Amino acid sequence: MFESRFQSFADDAASEDGALRLMRLRAELSRLGVDGLIVPRADEHQNEYVPKSAERLAWLTGFTGSAGVAVVLEKEAALFVDGRYTLQAPEQVDAKSFAVIDIGVTTPARWLADHAPAGARVGYDPWVHTPAQIERYAKALDGKTVELVPLDGNPLDAVWSDRPPAPQGAVSLYPPRLAGLSAAAKIARVRKEMAGADALLVSDPHALCWTFNLRGADVAYTPIALGFALLPREGRPRLYFDAAKLTAKTRASLERFADVESAERVAEDLAEAGRRGETVMFDSSTAPARLVDLFRAAGGRPRLGDDPIALLKAIKNATELDGARAAHLRDGVALTRFLAWFAGAAPKGRLTEISAAQALETFRDETGELRDLSFPTISAFGPHAAIPHYRVTQASDLPIGRGVYLVDSGAQYLDGTTDVTRTVAVGRPTKMFRNHFTRVLKGHIGVASAVFPTGVSGAQLDGFARRSLWEAGLDFDHGTGHGVGAYLSVHEGPQRISKMGTTVLRPGMILSDEPGYYRAGEYGIRLENLIVVEKRSVAGAEREMLGFETLTLAPFDLASVDPALLTPEETRWLNAYHARVRKELSPHLDAPTRKWLAGATRRL
Template structure:
């Protein structure tokens, strides 16, 4: 079971495969009278984790990261990735075929505008692009005499002879004790967000699963069912889902409050809505351009906006918050058992990145509640730790010796989703490492201790985590924190702590707090806990104020901390946190781990 998790995507191309596949794609484009094609790493819902049948970018290029975009022209091609993958992409692709580019420096749209010839016809699959994405391309191509051509079928699908079928994972009802609110109550709440529209087309499976209190198994690591839904201002919602995913019991439960429809009927239903001149809301972030254009072509009025479930889903209710806290206690005990085991085993030189990750999942499984890991474990030693989203394979698997080991992992439990990163040193930490580690820790503590007024967004807090790195001329190229779902996606919007995090933070939201530092070719450091936004009462205060409750429980490696770089307040926070970890977890772990935990959480 475990071995497959550390293999590169099964249909990812080798160098020779990629050359043949690229040549075949170009031949097919020529046959269709096209001069290029857009290849996003996306499915029809813009999911982070996509079903195997949607891994077209990996099939074509060999790149297996969770975010990427390729543009193929007649004689050249480029692949675009963000800062997390600039190293990985070069390791996985053939640079003679695809030019790797940092998407923050060069956008696919601008590159296409610069490289497509006058009069070029560029094809795209309207099911895997949003309207906003296509509009960005169109704007960049203004005056270039380049035409974007929506295709009826994705040409890669015809070339991919062993393409997996569409997933039909079983759908289950999410128990009320974990959901905390009925589907009927949620539907009433969502209708308040229609803002005069006749209906909302829900294209985000996370929102659909939350709204209807269901969970599925169509993609790895996230318990969602791939589906669309139509929420009218009156009458029963429609859920467009493959009937093969529903047993009789689940079907009966859902039919009490909604109408079940096969996905193949969605186009016809939107066409009918368009003929009636209806206004339909579409999620700007996830709605396929195909659906928006179907309504518009039939005479309807599409309105691009936020999914009405996006914000309500992000603000967890009491049951969801209670579940998250309980899940983190169990998860913390498992992680602490792993860290104690690792501290004993790693110096003996017998561990590898894969065996360490296998052991961590074993500890999690032993608590009896694990449903899945919440993302592929980042088990990274030495230089691999400097790759923020490194994914170990049998080929890349390093033996762990003296040096830095980073493990970023998480779990899916019925009552909550976890995500935690710890960085530890095998052997003595160098002075440089201690300084870098402590600067990252100071940023982590700054977020954990932050107090801020109502209305503040994550973008306004992001610099808190970077200040001490900036003072040393250092930084990191990912956001400080992302939202986390309630037994849903480990990466949830709209809340986040980053330069782009414009959504105000509201009590009940769960976010990660994970500053880092990455020294290419040497080591990486990331320290991550999850936090809940909560109200804060400040004596004499004149504003409604918020702060964070830290819910992740696991020791930080004190051997990497340089107390001389910390303030008394920072040391006080760390000692208080470690005392809480020790008190909470000690009764839940074995005697050997308990002994290690006492030392690992000692006051400094």
């Protein structure tokens, strides 16, 4: 009945080949004269979603999560993952070949320092590491007789016989009517932030696409074009793309204000700038160590720090915010149609995790505006919902019966990016589940209704989401919220709501509000809306105050709520939110779905 255009449910893990691939890699390392290799899940731009040609970690280990590092030595190897993947990784990886280690317990750098034999030469590909990453390894190895060796090529590429080709997705122009500003205006704003530098290397494709009003198709789920830009303080910028990505029309449009060069030319131009003794700004989070080292060796003065574009991009302008609201209204209609359909179909016992995910994608596709998903849908039933970043495959697909279903999903529309999570009970929920669900909801409301002075960071709000869980001796191991782009990455920095969220929140920043609770082996709960920082008027305030506007429009599962646990203020917030959802979505729904929504958003 339903199909998927934008996601695959194939099991990409290859743990059964892990031992053979590890043996082949070790043979190649021996040929190169090194005793080990650091293998991050990264491409030349440190993207979250990488092209298939850069999925080296997955090819080697079988682990398909979005973050991880493997360290391979002559006699042992380890895979390091964070708390999101401590359940997933052991299921995908050959335990005889790789030890799976929680990065919160031991870092790759510390493990390498403890396990590398004296005199070992450990290689790394400087194109897929930043200078800061290499510095951390070097610091951990200080005092050890272990040498870090930058390699000219990636040894994995030599043994990956069927490695996919590099992507050549078409670069497209993003119109100012959606971007809100012309590329020339954005370039002028960036130059004001360059503070004495001669140029800025733009190594983050999200920053590149935002600044030059471009979008691309090089990776799944995020409409970016992989490439670099060199933005001088004065004169014409230079864009570096594979020529196959550009049509004659696109190239001509770009050449009105920038020089367009081949991807390989960026290294040559940086070396030339180095020979002139220039100061170039590099983004410490995304710039490849190879380019920084090359520039420094040529005589240049690299300045490593935060990419100034990141903050400019994070603060959405009025046009981008209007686009986000339109995208969330459209997306809310699709999600509500799905939830109404699911409420009727799930109790019949004919659904699986995959068929539910396909149905939700179909409802979004029927808007006629869907360009892609913003990440692979997390469609999780029962114990799978307790895995925060579970990805359903044909091998893991569970039938949906009585219990708890969690769906975390998002869409890419030309005018905005969405991300929303709902958890619903199929059948009568247990008392314990309702208690846990309501505590997560209280945390969600705590963030959504927060009022705070300017200068506050996400770290200062993180506890708002956790208080009710803490009072019951519970917690969750992921951040409360991440930034979201404007038809760009669903995970955008530097803003976030987490214990490490030190960036000051400013009007126009879009974030997620997604507290959760996960009971291993039984169920998981996550409730997520996107919110945008806005100015807030407070009577008698002595400082400028801020709060949040909720963008997402979709009902919460009232059958899972224990009203007795909600304060009067929380009940008022929930009733007001549901009234708004009902008012804004109902005109776009058919009669049966409107009727269902009326019941789903009834007053408590």
